[in-house]
Amino acid sequence: xxxxxxxxxxxxxxxxxxxxxxxxxxxxxxxxxxxxxxxxxxxxxxxxxxxxxxxxxxxxxxxxxxxxxxxxxxxxxxxxxxxxxxxxxxxxxxxxxxxxxxxxxxxxxxxxxxxxxxxxxxxxxxxxxxxxxxxxxxxxxxxxxxxxxxxxxxxxx
Amino acid sequence: xxxxxxxxxxxxxxxxxxxxxxxxxxxxxxxxxxxxxxxxxxxxxxxxxxxxxxxxxxxxxxxxxxxxxxxxxxxxxxxxxxxxxxxxxxxxxxxxxxxxxxxxxxxxxxxxxxxxxxxxxxxxxx
Numbered sequence: 001x002x003x004x005x006x007x008x009x010x011x012x013x014x015x016x017x018x019x020x021x022x023x024x025x026x027x028x029x030x031x032x033x034x035x036x037x038x039x040x041x042x043x044x045x046x047x048x049x050x051x052x053x054x055x056x057x058x059x060x061x062x063x064x065x066x067x068x069x070x071x072x073x074x075x076x077x078x079x080x081x082x083x084x085x086x087x088x089x090x091x092x093x094x095x096x097x098x099x100x101x102x103x104x105x106x107x108x109x110x111x112x113x114x115x116x117x118x119x120x121x122x123x124x125x126x127x128x129x130x131x132x133x134x135x136x137x138x139x140x141x142x143x144x145x146x147x148x149x150x151x152x153x154x155x156x157x
Numbered sequence: 158x159x160x161x162x163x164x165x166x167x168x169x170x171x172x173x174x175x176x177x178x179x180x181x182x183x184x185x186x187x188x189x190x191x192x193x194x195x196x197x198x199x200x201x202x203x204x205x206x207x208x209x210x211x212x213x214x215x216x217x218x219x220x221x222x223x224x225x226x227x228x229x230x231x232x233x234x235x236x237x238x239x240x241x242x243x244x245x246x247x248x249x250x251x252x253x254x255x256x257x258x259x260x261x262x263x264x265x266x267x268x269x270x271x272x273x274x275x276x277x278x279x280x281x282x283x
Contacts, residue, residue: 010199014226015169046232050224084200108199118197 003073005080008089009105012037012082013047013057016105016145021080022055024146028077030057033065033092034084062088066095073098086126093133102133103150104142116156119144127157161259162266164190165210166247167203167231168221171196173247180252189256195226203230215240215263217255217270219247242267250277 004025009017012032021027030051037043038061051057056077060068065081069092072079083089085107093099106119113121120142122130134140134153141150166173173192181187191210195203207230211218218231223245235241242263244251251274255266 011226012200014229015222018225042236046229049228106199108197108202110199110202 002075002078003069003081003099004078005103006089006092006099006101007080007082007103007105008084008086008107009082010084010107012084013050015050017080017082018050018052018055020145022052025080026078027055027080029072029079030055031060031065031068031072031079031081032057033060033062033081033088035061035088038064062091063095066092069096069098086122086129090129090133093136093138097136099138101139102141104130104140105144117142117144117151120156122157131157162189162215162217162255162261162263163211163213163259164217164219164252164255165193165207166190166219166221166252167193167195167207167227168247169195169225169227172221176247176249176252179249180256183253184256186256189259190252195230198226200226200229203227204233207231207234211238211241217242217244217263217266219252219255219270220245221247244270244274246271246274248274248277250274 004027032047038059044059048057083092089102104120107121109121113123115121130140130153140153142156143150166176173194177190177192180190193206193210203226218241220227220231228245231243235243244267251270254273255270
Protein backbone atom coordinates (compact mmCIF):
# COMPACT_ATOMS: atom_id res chain seq x y z
CA UNK A 1 0.00 0.00 0.00
CA UNK A 2 1.65 3.21 -1.08
CA UNK A 3 -1.36 5.47 -1.04
CA UNK A 4 -0.30 7.20 2.15
CA UNK A 5 -2.99 9.83 2.54
CA UNK A 6 -6.25 10.92 0.95
CA UNK A 7 -6.89 14.41 2.26
CA UNK A 8 -9.55 17.11 1.97
CA UNK A 9 -7.91 20.52 2.22
CA UNK A 10 -9.28 23.64 0.57
CA UNK A 11 -5.79 25.14 0.43
CA UNK A 12 -4.59 22.04 -1.44
CA UNK A 13 -0.77 22.25 -1.53
CA UNK A 14 0.39 24.50 1.32
CA UNK A 15 2.66 24.49 4.36
CA UNK A 16 0.75 21.95 6.47
CA UNK A 17 0.76 19.47 3.61
CA UNK A 18 4.29 19.97 2.32
CA UNK A 19 6.08 20.56 5.63
CA UNK A 20 3.80 18.89 8.19
CA UNK A 21 2.65 15.76 6.36
CA UNK A 22 5.53 15.84 3.91
CA UNK A 23 8.15 15.37 6.62
CA UNK A 24 6.10 12.66 8.32
CA UNK A 25 5.13 10.61 5.25
CA UNK A 26 7.96 11.49 2.83
CA UNK A 27 5.71 11.24 -0.25
CA UNK A 28 7.24 10.88 -3.70
CA UNK A 29 4.07 12.04 -5.43
CA UNK A 30 1.32 14.53 -4.59
CA UNK A 31 -1.78 14.23 -6.75
CA UNK A 32 -3.74 17.48 -6.75
CA UNK A 33 -7.19 16.37 -7.89
CA UNK A 34 -9.22 19.46 -8.69
CA UNK A 35 -11.33 20.10 -11.78
CA UNK A 36 -10.62 23.84 -11.82
CA UNK A 37 -6.88 23.66 -11.22
CA UNK A 38 -6.57 20.87 -13.78
CA UNK A 39 -7.53 23.28 -16.56
CA UNK A 40 -5.63 26.32 -15.30
CA UNK A 41 -1.90 26.33 -16.12
CA UNK A 42 -1.32 29.54 -14.21
CA UNK A 43 -2.77 28.15 -10.96
CA UNK A 44 -0.75 24.97 -11.44
CA UNK A 45 2.42 27.06 -11.52
CA UNK A 46 1.36 28.70 -8.25
CA UNK A 47 0.95 25.30 -6.59
CA UNK A 48 4.25 24.06 -8.00
CA UNK A 49 6.01 26.87 -6.12
CA UNK A 50 5.17 25.07 -2.89
CA UNK A 51 6.49 21.67 -3.91
CA UNK A 52 9.99 20.86 -2.66
CA UNK A 53 12.65 19.14 -4.74
CA UNK A 54 12.24 15.39 -4.77
CA UNK A 55 8.45 15.54 -4.59
CA UNK A 56 6.56 15.19 -7.84
CA UNK A 57 3.17 16.83 -8.30
CA UNK A 58 0.51 15.66 -10.74
CA UNK A 59 -2.55 17.75 -11.60
CA UNK A 60 -5.70 15.79 -12.43
CA UNK A 61 -9.45 16.14 -12.42
CA UNK A 62 -11.27 14.30 -9.64
CA UNK A 63 -12.43 11.64 -12.10
CA UNK A 64 -8.91 11.12 -13.42
CA UNK A 65 -7.64 10.74 -9.85
CA UNK A 66 -10.32 8.14 -9.10
CA UNK A 67 -9.15 6.23 -12.15
CA UNK A 68 -5.56 6.35 -10.95
CA UNK A 69 -6.10 5.23 -7.36
CA UNK A 70 -5.60 1.54 -8.07
CA UNK A 71 -2.24 2.12 -9.76
CA UNK A 72 -1.02 4.51 -7.06
CA UNK A 73 -2.12 2.15 -4.27
CA UNK A 74 -0.20 -0.72 -5.83
CA UNK A 75 2.73 1.31 -7.11
CA UNK A 76 6.11 1.90 -5.55
CA UNK A 77 5.71 5.68 -5.09
CA UNK A 78 4.45 6.95 -1.75
CA UNK A 79 1.47 9.03 -2.83
CA UNK A 80 -0.79 11.68 -1.30
CA UNK A 81 -4.07 12.63 -2.99
CA UNK A 82 -5.52 16.07 -2.25
CA UNK A 83 -9.04 17.27 -2.98
CA UNK A 84 -10.40 20.70 -2.10
CA UNK A 85 -13.82 19.83 -0.70
CA UNK A 86 -16.27 17.23 0.58
CA UNK A 87 -18.16 16.89 -2.69
CA UNK A 88 -14.91 16.18 -4.55
CA UNK A 89 -14.06 13.61 -1.86
CA UNK A 90 -17.43 11.92 -2.38
CA UNK A 91 -16.83 11.74 -6.14
CA UNK A 92 -13.31 10.42 -5.60
CA UNK A 93 -14.48 7.68 -3.21
CA UNK A 94 -17.39 6.70 -5.43
CA UNK A 95 -15.04 6.37 -8.38
CA UNK A 96 -12.41 4.52 -6.36
CA UNK A 97 -14.10 2.12 -3.88
CA UNK A 98 -10.71 0.83 -2.73
CA UNK A 99 -10.19 4.03 -0.73
CA UNK A 100 -10.95 2.98 2.84
CA UNK A 101 -9.54 5.86 4.85
CA UNK A 102 -9.68 9.63 4.41
CA UNK A 103 -8.34 12.63 6.27
CA UNK A 104 -10.25 15.89 6.78
CA UNK A 105 -7.50 18.49 6.88
CA UNK A 106 -9.02 21.88 6.21
CA UNK A 107 -12.46 23.04 5.18
CA UNK A 108 -12.87 26.67 6.11
CA UNK A 109 -15.82 28.91 6.82
CA UNK A 110 -17.63 29.83 3.65
CA UNK A 111 -21.30 29.84 2.75
CA UNK A 112 -23.68 28.15 5.19
CA UNK A 113 -21.17 25.97 7.03
CA UNK A 114 -21.10 25.31 10.78
CA UNK A 115 -17.90 25.00 12.78
CA UNK A 116 -16.85 21.58 14.10
CA UNK A 117 -13.15 22.20 14.70
CA UNK A 118 -11.00 25.34 14.26
CA UNK A 119 -10.11 24.13 10.77
CA UNK A 120 -13.28 22.25 9.89
CA UNK A 121 -16.56 23.85 8.87
CA UNK A 122 -19.29 21.79 7.20
CA UNK A 123 -22.65 22.55 5.63
CA UNK A 124 -25.55 20.22 6.36
CA UNK A 125 -25.15 18.71 2.90
CA UNK A 126 -21.43 18.11 3.43
CA UNK A 127 -22.10 16.48 6.82
CA UNK A 128 -24.67 14.25 5.12
CA UNK A 129 -22.17 13.28 2.40
CA UNK A 130 -19.58 12.33 5.03
CA UNK A 131 -22.06 10.22 6.99
CA UNK A 132 -22.98 8.49 3.77
CA UNK A 133 -19.31 7.70 3.04
CA UNK A 134 -18.88 6.40 6.59
CA UNK A 135 -21.82 4.01 6.21
CA UNK A 136 -19.90 2.43 3.33
CA UNK A 137 -17.13 1.55 5.78
CA UNK A 138 -14.75 4.39 4.96
CA UNK A 139 -12.80 5.51 8.01
CA UNK A 140 -13.06 9.31 8.22
CA UNK A 141 -11.03 11.32 10.70
CA UNK A 142 -10.18 15.00 11.04
CA UNK A 143 -6.52 15.77 11.65
CA UNK A 144 -4.80 18.93 10.46
CA UNK A 145 -1.24 17.80 11.23
CA UNK A 146 0.44 14.44 11.89
CA UNK A 147 1.19 15.23 15.53
CA UNK A 148 -2.42 16.25 16.27
CA UNK A 149 -4.86 13.70 17.64
CA UNK A 150 -7.23 12.42 14.94
CA UNK A 151 -10.90 13.11 15.64
CA UNK A 152 -13.36 10.46 14.47
CA UNK A 153 -16.34 11.49 12.37
CA UNK A 154 -18.69 10.13 15.03
CA UNK A 155 -17.22 12.63 17.49
CA UNK A 156 -17.63 15.49 15.03
CA UNK A 157 -21.21 15.11 13.83
CA UNK B 158 6.00 60.75 6.34
CA UNK B 159 4.17 61.28 3.07
CA UNK B 160 1.16 59.34 1.92
CA UNK B 161 1.75 57.13 -1.06
CA UNK B 162 2.15 53.41 -1.28
CA UNK B 163 0.52 51.24 1.32
CA UNK B 164 1.69 47.83 2.47
CA UNK B 165 -0.22 44.72 3.47
CA UNK B 166 1.61 41.95 5.32
CA UNK B 167 0.11 38.50 4.72
CA UNK B 168 1.29 35.61 6.88
CA UNK B 169 0.71 32.33 8.62
CA UNK B 170 -0.39 32.62 12.24
CA UNK B 171 0.24 35.96 13.92
CA UNK B 172 3.51 36.84 12.18
CA UNK B 173 1.97 39.67 10.15
CA UNK B 174 0.33 41.35 13.12
CA UNK B 175 3.50 41.07 15.18
CA UNK B 176 5.58 42.64 12.41
CA UNK B 177 3.12 45.51 11.93
CA UNK B 178 2.96 46.08 15.70
CA UNK B 179 6.76 46.17 15.83
CA UNK B 180 6.91 48.73 13.00
CA UNK B 181 4.42 50.85 14.90
CA UNK B 182 6.40 50.52 18.15
CA UNK B 183 9.65 51.55 16.45
CA UNK B 184 8.47 54.26 14.05
CA UNK B 185 5.15 55.44 15.44
CA UNK B 186 3.66 54.87 12.01
CA UNK B 187 0.13 53.56 12.23
CA UNK B 188 -1.34 53.97 8.76
CA UNK B 189 1.01 52.54 6.18
CA UNK B 190 0.71 48.85 6.93
CA UNK B 191 -2.13 46.39 7.46
CA UNK B 192 -1.81 42.79 8.67
CA UNK B 193 -3.63 39.68 7.47
CA UNK B 194 -3.42 36.14 8.83
CA UNK B 195 -4.36 33.06 6.85
CA UNK B 196 -5.65 31.43 10.02
CA UNK B 197 -9.12 30.02 9.49
CA UNK B 198 -9.17 31.04 5.83
CA UNK B 199 -9.78 29.00 2.72
CA UNK B 200 -8.41 30.07 -0.64
CA UNK B 201 -11.29 32.37 -1.50
CA UNK B 202 -11.72 33.97 1.90
CA UNK B 203 -7.99 34.76 2.14
CA UNK B 204 -8.06 36.37 -1.31
CA UNK B 205 -11.08 38.43 -0.21
CA UNK B 206 -9.20 39.64 2.87
CA UNK B 207 -6.27 40.69 0.70
CA UNK B 208 -8.62 42.48 -1.69
CA UNK B 209 -10.28 44.33 1.17
CA UNK B 210 -6.98 45.49 2.67
CA UNK B 211 -5.33 46.43 -0.62
CA UNK B 212 -8.24 48.11 -2.37
CA UNK B 213 -7.07 51.73 -2.18
CA UNK B 214 -4.34 52.73 -4.60
CA UNK B 215 -0.91 51.26 -5.15
CA UNK B 216 0.01 48.58 -2.66
CA UNK B 217 2.90 46.27 -1.87
CA UNK B 218 1.87 42.86 -0.54
CA UNK B 219 4.54 41.51 1.79
CA UNK B 220 4.15 37.72 2.12
CA UNK B 221 5.93 35.49 4.65
CA UNK B 222 6.96 32.58 2.41
CA UNK B 223 7.79 32.25 -1.31
CA UNK B 224 5.07 29.60 -1.69
CA UNK B 225 1.86 28.48 -0.01
CA UNK B 226 -1.57 29.91 0.61
CA UNK B 227 -0.48 33.47 1.47
CA UNK B 228 1.59 33.83 -1.68
CA UNK B 229 -1.18 32.29 -3.76
CA UNK B 230 -3.76 34.74 -2.43
CA UNK B 231 -1.40 37.65 -3.13
CA UNK B 232 -0.63 36.50 -6.67
CA UNK B 233 -4.26 35.80 -7.51
CA UNK B 234 -5.12 39.33 -6.38
CA UNK B 235 -2.16 40.82 -8.27
CA UNK B 236 -3.30 39.12 -11.45
CA UNK B 237 -6.58 41.03 -11.25
CA UNK B 238 -5.01 44.32 -10.05
CA UNK B 239 -1.84 45.53 -11.78
CA UNK B 240 -1.22 48.28 -9.18
CA UNK B 241 0.13 45.64 -6.81
CA UNK B 242 3.65 44.39 -6.14
CA UNK B 243 4.28 41.15 -4.27
CA UNK B 244 7.42 40.61 -2.17
CA UNK B 245 7.97 37.23 -0.48
CA UNK B 246 10.12 36.64 2.60
CA UNK B 247 8.99 39.67 4.59
CA UNK B 248 11.11 40.78 7.53
CA UNK B 249 11.12 43.67 9.95
CA UNK B 250 14.06 45.44 8.31
CA UNK B 251 12.31 45.81 4.96
CA UNK B 252 9.10 47.04 6.58
CA UNK B 253 10.92 49.68 8.65
CA UNK B 254 12.53 50.97 5.48
CA UNK B 255 9.29 50.79 3.49
CA UNK B 256 7.21 53.02 5.75
CA UNK B 257 9.70 55.87 5.25
CA UNK B 258 9.82 55.55 1.48
CA UNK B 259 6.22 55.38 0.44
CA UNK B 260 6.65 57.97 -2.31
CA UNK B 261 8.59 55.45 -4.42
CA UNK B 262 7.06 53.68 -7.40
CA UNK B 263 5.75 50.15 -6.87
CA UNK B 264 8.68 48.63 -8.73
CA UNK B 265 11.21 50.70 -6.80
CA UNK B 266 9.62 49.82 -3.47
CA UNK B 267 9.55 46.11 -4.26
CA UNK B 268 13.17 46.05 -5.43
CA UNK B 269 14.31 48.02 -2.41
CA UNK B 270 12.42 45.76 -0.01
CA UNK B 271 14.30 42.78 -1.39
CA UNK B 272 17.62 44.61 -1.11
CA UNK B 273 17.04 45.84 2.45
CA UNK B 274 15.45 42.61 3.62
CA UNK B 275 18.21 40.41 2.24
CA UNK B 276 20.88 42.78 3.51
CA UNK B 277 19.58 42.42 7.05
CA UNK B 278 20.20 38.67 7.04
CA UNK B 279 23.78 37.95 7.98
CA UNK B 280 26.05 36.01 10.25
CA UNK B 281 27.15 38.37 12.98
CA UNK B 282 30.37 38.09 14.94
CA UNK B 283 33.05 35.49 14.41
